[in-house]
Amino acid sequence: MIKKISDASKSDQTLARLLDDVIEYAHIYVLARQRQKGCDGMGELVTIKEEFGDVLYNVIQYCKEKKYISGDISYDIDSIADEISRL
Numbered sequence: 001m002i003k004k005i006s007d008a009s010k011s012d013q014t015l016a017r018l019l020d021d022v023i024e025y026a027h028i029y030v031l032a033r034q035r036q037k038g039c040d041g042m043g044e045l046v047t048i049k050e051e052f053g054d055v056l057y058n059v060i061q062y063c064k065e066k067k068y069i070s071g072d073i074s075y076d077i078d079s080i081a082d083e084i085s086r087l
Helices: 002-009 013-035 042-065 077-085
Strands: none
Touching: 002 013, 002 042, 002 077, 013 042, 013 077, 042 077
16 A cells, blocks of 8 residues: 555655655654653653544545545554655
């Protein structure tokens, strides 16, 4: 899914901007998740995860509307954050 979205973003400026946002949020979320210790900052991590999920949802919805991807998309948010943060 990420490869399809990344490829489509090369010819769609709106998608490229949305993907840049997702990449930025993924980096922040992955870093926050790695730095979390015990319960300290748990609320902040949940908020960051929700924000990442929101921007990811926006990209997926945009891609569905443009027919870059189709069908129901199922993903683990932690795994997809790791994958996106490597872009």
